Structure formats: structure tokens, C-alpha cells
Amino acid sequence: MAAKIQQAPRTLTATRSPHRERVRRCRNRSEHAWAYLMIAPVTIGLGLFYLWPIVQTFYYSFTQSGPFGGHQWIGAANYRALAHDSSVTQSALNTVFYTVLQLAGIPLAVFVAALLNQRGLRGRSVYRVIYFLPVVTMPVAAAMVWRWMYQGDNGIINHLLSGFGIAGPHWVSDPSTAMYALAAVGIWMAFGTNLVIFLAGLQGIPAEYYEAAKVDGASATRTFFRITVPMLTPSIFFATVLTVINSLQLFDLVYMMMGTPSDATGQSNPAMPHVQTIASLFYEKAFIEHDTGFGAAVAFVLVAFILLVTVVQFRLQKKWVHYA
């Protein structure tokens, strides 16, 4: 659409008059200068702090940091080392598992969005504020609160569970529950974002579809699955891509919920091997152990993951996303 609008005036101004042509060329030249001036700050900033660093990180991944801060070329040794390092494989598996668990938040958010979108519902904006609150909460602070609620001995969650006669585990230090505990916090934090995306998507569904369904006597459940969900698939696809990209980069929750003062990265937590993500492994290798080369190689594992998953998602999209 936008491209079409953009083309139209250009064909109009491109007249055959030689004078006009000269004026236009002159304007073009000054427009060039203006354009370069206007993109200069971003180009320099992105180049210096983002683009060139990609190249540098790639280079570092083939080096070992020397004792005096230099970098020594060691070929693909870091990549060979990480292929045989069980902590890398394990953290890659953990990251994927966390991401899959995060996807469970999406159908939940679709359901709540559909509930909120019902005609005649009061207090919609109050609910929206409440569900959105965790999105604007600092993840570090949220992680601290949840860690406290997950406390094994006097945490509120186990206290509430004991009311039902259930003895809750030490959620974040028990290897069998730690990942689920973190994933629940992740879903809680992202819920509002997904909800708002779906609410916006619901606005785009023509009311006639629902009226037609009503005339046909379709049940609420049937309407939801036959109209709401299919019409919402572009939003669901977008939320899925967003969730996957964010989840694959999880760091804050692991850092804040697994460590202790004497052990900031949580290596002595028995559950850590089951929760360590690629990003937290990267931080530990690059900035705690100062093994820059290995850390850089770990970062590229994540790049490969994200590219792969994104390509797969866009391929699969054709099978289930309906664009109206």
C-alpha cells in the first residue's frame, strides 16, 4: 500500500520539460546531502556500537584472550570445545524448553482477550490495567518478589498449598521444579503484552461475522473457534514470533532467582544445570570467567538458534495464518 502511494507523485513530477528536469536534478543533489545528514547520527552510532561489534564478536569467537588482554587466533577451537561441552548442550536444551513453556501463555492470553472483548462487559479498562501491570515492572524486582514467594520453608505459595494439604517443594532449588517456576514468572510478565496485541487484533474482526454467527445460532464456543481464532491468527503469529525471540534470550530471571551472594551465577544451586540458559551461560563465560572467545562462540550459538527458529516459523506460517 505504502509503496504504491510513494510511487504516484514521482510519475507526476517527471515531466519532459528540460528546465523542470534541471531544477529537479539540482533539488535531488541537495536532497542527497540532506538525506546523508539526517541518517548520519544513526549510521555512526549503529555502526560503532552495533554493526562493527557483530564483526568483532565473530572474530573473537575464533580467538583466545591472552594474559595481557590481547587476542590470539585459535581457529575453530572454541566451536569444537563448545560442541563437546555438556553445559552448552544442556543450556541450549533448557532454553528451548523454556521457550516452549512460554508459548503456553499465548492461548491463555487469546482466551482472556476474547473474554474482555465481550459486548456489555464492564470494567474492561480496569482489567486491562491489572493484567498489564507486570509488563511495566522491572524484571529484576519481579524476580526478587517471585523468589520470595517460591521460598520452600516460609514462602507464601507453599503456605497456601499447605492449606490444601500439599507440601510444596523448594521451587527454585529443586531440579524438577525450577524450570517450571521460572517459566511461570515469564508467562506472568509477558501476559499483558500478548493480551494487548490480541485485543488490538480483535478490533479488526468485522462485527458482521459475529452477527452472522448469532443468526445461525452458533454457540459461544463454536464462534470462538470458528471466527475469533482464525481471524486472530496474524496476531497470534506475531505474538508467537515475539515470545520466541524474547524467550530464547532469557537472562534476568536466571541471574536473579538462582544465585546466592557467594555465588552470583548460581553454580552451587543444585537446580542450576536444569535452568542455565544460553544467555546466562554467555554472561558467566564472558564476564565472570573472562573467557571472551568462548563467550563469543556461545553468543553465535544463540544467533544460529534464533535464525533457524525464525525461518521455520515463517515457513510454517503459510499453513496456519489467515490473512484477510
Next chain:
Amino acid sequence: MPDLASSRRPRSGERGRLIATHTVLIVGGLVMLGPFVWELLTSLKPFGETTQNPPTILPHHWQLSNYSKVFQSLPFGRQFLNTVVMTVGRTLAQLVFCSMAGYAFARMRFRGANVLFGLFLSVLMVPGLLFLIPQYVLLERLGWLNTMQGLIVPGMFSAFGVFLLRQVFMAMPYETEEAARIDGANPFQIFWRIMLPLARPGLAALAILSALSAWNDLMFPLVVTTDPNKMTLSAGLATLQGEHFTDYSVLMAGALMATAPMIVVFLVLQKQFVQGIAFTGSKG
């Protein structure tokens, strides 16, 4: 199920459905709000009540001393100021730089535009981890570790911002621009006086997303600052957890104070926040 033939039955059916809806939404709302309530209650309790089993729900002794303890163990005021300056600095710079570049990419033709834009998109697609080691090395070389400029400058540029505002400018009609051009305005004047004010919803969306990510970011400030006086609140809270590892009443007081400003801003600018997120959402 509602039947169109009778006018009374659908109404009662609808009421039943609304009550069920409210029940589900309230239960969900309690899950969303619960942690905030527990955070607040804990922050008002003496240490003893947090270690007691079973825990007290409401504090037996209400007290505010946990809040002053946060100020004793952290230069909280300083870190608060650092976070505000960093957030505002990054956000303003992004608005100016990204809107200029976004406009240029959307409406001006210049050599290399496609290549540059492709490069910017590649920044958008790779994870943030990829920039961190070289950024640290560069900031160290510039002597910018533990400085405000070290915290602010790398975050002043955003590939996402350029992309977002380019989309916004591309969707605008051409007529106003053409009129100004005939009146002899140069491209920058056209951009600044005419197009920028029209881009307000897009600018608001970028400002909100940029401010949120600056306020909440953890790994970057953790890497760039080691001096507590130079830290942002997120890195500061991480050190607070290190010092008061088991004293949850102090930790909750700190967490609440670090979160509150953004929540207040959100409550004031609710509509913009929700629209901003949904706007960038629907653009996908």
C-alpha cells in the same frame, strides 16, 4: 443458548455469561496482582515475621524502617537519578535520531539507502548478546566504564526505532509535503515542521518502548558499572539482593521503590502505553 425468538431468555443467559466472565477475570487478576500485594505487605513487616512459619499475612507490627534500610545499604537516591537520566537521555536521543533517519529512509532517495537499511535490519534481528563484549571493550578503551555517558550513549541509537518510524512516515500522504516543497522549504524543514508533528503516535510508541527497556535493562548496566554510585536501579537491586540475601522485608522495600516510578508513569499514560505496545504489535 440465546434464542432470538424470545427477548427475555437471551438477556438472562447473557447475564449468566457475564458473571462467569467476571469470575474468571477476577481470579486471573488476583494472580497478576498477588505478587505486588505480597511485595507491599512484606516490605512493611519486621524481619522476624518473614522468617516465621507459618508466615503472617498482614504485618503484626507495621513499620517503614525497611525503606530506610534500603537507603543505608544502597546509594538509592543516586541510582534513582542515574536511572532517570539514562532513561530520559536515551529516549530523547532515539526520538531525534531515529525519526530523522526513519524519514530519510521513507521519503528521500539517496545512494546506498537499501544497503544501509538492510544492515540496520540485521542489527534488529540478532540477539543483544552479540554487541556486549565489543561494547564493553570500546567503553573501557574510551574510559567510559562507570560513567553516565557509558550508560547512555550506546543506547541512543536504535535500529528498531528507525524501522518503526520509517513505517510510520511511509504510511503518510504526500500532498502536504509537496505543498511545502513548492513553498521552498528544504527537506529538513519539511521533516521537522510538517511531518514530525504528524508522526506523534509513532513517536509515543517508540518513546514508551525505549523508556521501558532502558529502565528495566539488567545485563548492560551490570557489565558497564561496578561502582554502586554509578549503577542504575536494576543493577543496584542485584547488589542489594547480594547484601540482604535472606532479609526479604528489605529486598521487597527496594524492589517496590525501584518499580513504583514506572508503574506511576504507566497509570498516568495508560492509553499511550497500551496503544504503543499494540501499535508496534499490529505492525508485525
